[in-house]
Amino acid sequence: MIDRPEYLKRLDSWKDHDVIKVITGVRRCGKSTLMELWKHRLAEGYGVPPESIVHINLELVENEPLLEYHRLHEEILRRCETISGAHYVLIDEIQNVPDFQKTLDSLQARGGIDLYVTGSNAKLLSGTLATLISGRYVEISMTPLSFSEYVRARSDDDRGLRRVWSDYLRDGAMPATVGFPGDETMLHDYLDGILNTVLLKDVAERLGASNIGALGALTRYMFGNIGNLTTPKTIANTMTSLGTKITAPTVSSYLDGLSDAFILYPAHRYDIKGKRILKQEKKYYAVDLGMRRILCSNNVRDIGRLLENVVFLELMRREGDVYVGQSSGGEIDFVTNGPGGCRYYQVSESVHDSATLDRELSSLRAVRDNYPKTLITLDDERPYSHEGIRQVYALDWLLNEDHKKQ
Numbered sequence: 001m002i003d004r005p006e007y008l009k010r011l012d013s014w015k016d017h018d019v020i021k022v023i024t025g026v027r028r029c030g031k032s033t034l035m036e037l038w039k040h041r042l043a044e045g046y047g048v049p050p051e052s053i054v055h056i057n058l059e060l061v062e063n064e065p066l067l068e069y070h071r072l073h074e075e076i077l078r079r080c081e082t083i084s085g086a087h088y089v090l091i092d093e094i095q096n097v098p099d100f101q102k103t104l105d106s107l108q109a110r111g112g113i114d115l116y117v118t119g120s121n122a123k124l125l126s127g128t129l130a131t132l133i134s135g136r137y138v139e140i141s142m143t144p145l146s147f148s149e150y151v152r153a154r155s156d157d158d159r160g161l162r163r164v165w166s167d168y169l170r171d172g173a174m175p176a177t178v179g180f181p182g183d184e185t186m187l188h189d190y191l192d193g194i195l196n197t198v199l200l201k202d203v204a205e206r207l208g209a210s211n212i213g214a215l216g217a218l219t220r221y222m223f224g225n226i227g228n229l230t231t232p233k234t235i236a237n238t239m240t241s242l243g244t245k246i247t248a249p250t251v252s253s254y255l256d257g258l259s260d261a262f263i264l265y266p267a268h269r270y271d272i273k274g275k276r277i278l279k280q281e282k283k284y285y286a287v288d289l290g291m292r293r294i295l296c297s298n299n300v301r302d303i304g305r306l307l308e309n310v311v312f313l314e315l316m317r318r319e320g321d322v323y324v325g326q327s328s329g330g331e332i333d334f335v336t337n338g339p340g341g342c343r344y345y346q347v348s349e350s351v352h353d354s355a356t357l358d359r360e361l362s363s364l365r366a367v368r369d370n371y372p373k374t375l376i377t378l379d380d381e382r383p384y385s386h387e388g389i390r391q392v393y394a395l396d397w398l399l400n401e402d403h404k405k406q
Helices: 005-014 031-045 061-066 069-080 100-110 127-132 147-153 161-171 175-179 184-207 212-224 232-241 248-260 289-295 303-319 354-365 394-398
Strands: 020-024 053-057 087-092 113-119 137-141 264-271 276-286 322-327 330-338 341-348 373-377 384-386 389-393
Touching (some): 005 020, 005 031, 005 137, 020 031, 031 087, 031 113, 053 061, 061 069, 069 087, 069 100, 147 161, 147 175, 161 289, 161 303, 184 212, 184 289, 212 232, 212 276, 212 289, 232 248, 276 289, 276 303, 276 322, 289 303, 303 322, 303 330, 303 394, 330 354, 341 354, 354 373, 373 394, 389 394
Parallel strands (some): 020 137, 053 087, 264 322, 341 373, 373 389
Antiparallel strands (some): 264 276, 330 341, 384 389
């Protein structure tokens, strides 16, 4: 199992608090593994008796009888009755149970039960559940491996950091793919299987979508156009002109479904001066670059665009919501407003060309405030300051080592 220390730290911080810990993310990104790691940590690190830990994976056939909320509730209570004291209940893929929120609400109301659940759809936290347990849950958003996690998982690879980086961009970061680097057939079949499952079960079934071909074509189109500002109308017109007839409302619905299944992540535009989110256009980023490669048939290898996708996902892990900045000086790749306050980021493959450097810096210089501004590039150089704008090497930044090379 690949260790996921950052997520375990978050679970540590919420342990024994009276909130339901809801871990969300795309299928096969490591949620079930995290539950196994947490179960081990509870037993070995905190000394919790194994009988006090109830772990139910609702994707296993033997647990099919529990896909009814009364039965699930009864089974958990039965297991909790075998030993007195606090209990830790871990449930994988809770969204498979209709009306599961009633089970969670009842268990939490009893007290003495620390609840952890995983789910592969953002709708898990909308509607009835959000209303029923409002203020009594915390979401922990999980993604495939960060570059830092990927490097640790490949610690026995002696080919150098740049080669590992190249593999990360090519093969993606789904945890299981670390086990078969270089095997194109295994990689393709595995990622294609995840994509098909997500599109059919997590998107088409939930939306009641009948045109699976159009959904697949839209997914392929979006993966090929990560980081481009767009609207449903623009996408519909372009796809129709390319031979896939689709309407703007259908595109909008499918995009929502793909985002809810964590295959795509939207980034809204943010008016820096007016401090408001702009609704017209968005950018979308892919959850995994390996999936993008097999969908786009190896035809799209723009390193700058791939770097931008990686930085977006990393900022999302570190800061939460990530926006595309809009100012009088032009577009800023990313704006965040996480625990450390507002921050601005530009991303470029290289700024050795002076015109490219001036272009990247001009948008940041146009923002007249004192919040941190960072330029992230693949130029392997020590951190450098352009009149207060910090330039860092992307791999150092991704590994949290940029501060060591002042």
